[in-house]
Amino acid sequence: MMLVAMPAHAMSVADFxxxxxxxxxxxxxAMFSPDIGVLKREVEGASDAYRADxxxxxxxxxxxxxxxxxxxxxxxxxxxxxAAFEKIPPAQRGISVKAAFAAMMExxxxxx
Numbered sequence: 001m002m003l004v005a006m007p008a009h010a011m012s013v014a015d016f017x018x019x020x021x022x023x024x025x026x027x028x029x030a031m032f033s034p035d036i037g038v039l040k041r042e043v044e045g046a047s048d049a050y051r052a053d054x055x056x057x058x059x060x061x062x063x064x065x066x067x068x069x070x071x072x073x074x075x076x077x078x079x080x081x082x083a084a085f086e087k088i089p090p091a092q093r094g095i096s097v098k099a100a101f102a103a104m105m106e107x108x109x110x111x112x
Contacts, residue, residue, distance in 0.1 A: 013085050013095055016039065020039065043101065065105075076108075
């Protein structure tokens, strides 16, 4: 049998929030769900892509979309992240977690 690598699917905000709500419904049993790792990796990937986009903009001499502190100097908590995603109107939640994360960072850390 041959396995073919598939490109990673970008998770939408709607899918992300559905998983969050499903975990909340599980209560304490959510700790044993593999979805916690899935959500964590999705946010880490969005954060890494966001930082890479900032670095690419700087290298190309373009103005960055935001000016956050250096990595590790600030932390966006899950409560803040979920609240930002929940502010997105349901009709627009088809955007990727990556795009929503970048928009949140642009709002939180505008360049002065």
